[in-house]
Amino acid sequence: METMPQAAEAAIRAILGNAVTRPAQIVLDGLNLAHMENGQLVFTTEDSVYARSILERLYKLPEEKVINRSDLIQGARDAERDTQFGLEPEWFMVVLVALVRQGEISLNLPGVRIDSANLDEAGRVGLPMLMRFNAVSRPKPIPEQSLRALFEGLDLNADLISDPRSHELAISQLKFAPTRSEPD
Numbered sequence: 001m002e003t004m005p006q007a008a009e010a011a012i013r014a015i016l017g018n019a020v021t022r023p024a025q026i027v028l029d030g031l032n033l034a035h036m037e038n039g040q041l042v043f044t045t046e047d048s049v050y051a052r053s054i055l056e057r058l059y060k061l062p063e064e065k066v067i068n069r070s071d072l073i074q075g076a077r078d079a080e081r082d083t084q085f086g087l088e089p090e091w092f093m094v095v096l097v098a099l100v101r102q103g104e105i106s107l108n109l110p111g112v113r114i115d116s117a118n119l120d121e122a123g124r125v126g127l128p129m130l131m132r133f134n135a136v137s138r139p140k141p142i143p144e145q146s147l148r149a150l151f152e153g154l155d156l157n158a159d160l161i162s163d164p165r166s167h168e169l170a171i172s173q174l175k176f177a178p179t180r181s182e183p184d
Contacts, residue, residue, distance in 0.1 A: 008090035009127050012097050014041060016123045031091060033098040045102050050095045053084055055104055058136060066108065066135035089131045096136065097122050108135040115139050 007023040014024035015034070020041050028034040032048035034041050045051040058067055073080050073089055082092045099105045100122065106115040107122070109129060114121045116139065122130060151158040 004088060004090050005127055008094050011094045012122060012127065012130075015094070015097050015101050016119060018123075027091070027094055028098070031095055031098075033095065043098065043102060045098050045104065048095065048098075050082075050085060050087065050092075051099055051104075054095065054099060054136065058105060058138060063138060066137040068135050069133055072136065090127065093127060093130045093133075096133070097130070103139055106137045106139045107133050108137060109133050113137075 007027050010021045010024040011027035011033075014020040014028060020028075020036065025036055028041070031050055033045055033051065034043045036042070054067075054072070061067070072082055073092060074083055075081050080089050081087060082089070087095070096105065096107055097119075100107050100114055100116060101119055103116040106113055107130070108114075109125065109132060112121060112125070114125075148158040
């Protein structure tokens with residue numbers, strides 16, 4: 001039987017793209033973060049009450065504000081729990097890393113900010129360091145010029161990017177954009 005930290009680490013490794021072990025599957029499924037489908041890990045963070053709670057709290061704040069660790073996890077050392085559901089910090093970190101993977105949040109640690117662009121950093125620092133996070137913040141937005149170049153490269157209407165009211169339409173166009181195949 002694996003210990004809680006070992007199972008949490010297995011789940012985090014699976015989130016990072018490593019092998020999905022049975023303990024990782026159990027943790028990810030139990031937290032409603034992901035499940036196996038046709039041999040692939042399918043992320044379902046939108047179904048997780050834990051993930052939704054963090055996102056709801058974060059997105060109620062002004063864009064530049066963060067949620068401090070002390071607002072998310074409290075208690076005596078070796079007896080900490082998340083403030084809303086009572087999750088142990090190890091399970092809470094699995095939720096946070098899954099949200100980072102999905103591009104929903106950034107995780108601020110001493111000396112490093114982990115977001116979806118440098119997610120592998122979560123594997124390098126390890127669970128003990130992850131549990132010392134300072135705050136959770138919104139991810140930095142993609143620069144508009146980069147999005148314009150992407151849309152133009154995909155032959156999509158780049159003007160949709162400038163108008164926030166059309167972002168849903170822009171996203172749907174990206175989802176259904178034809179893929180270009182390489183010439184034979």
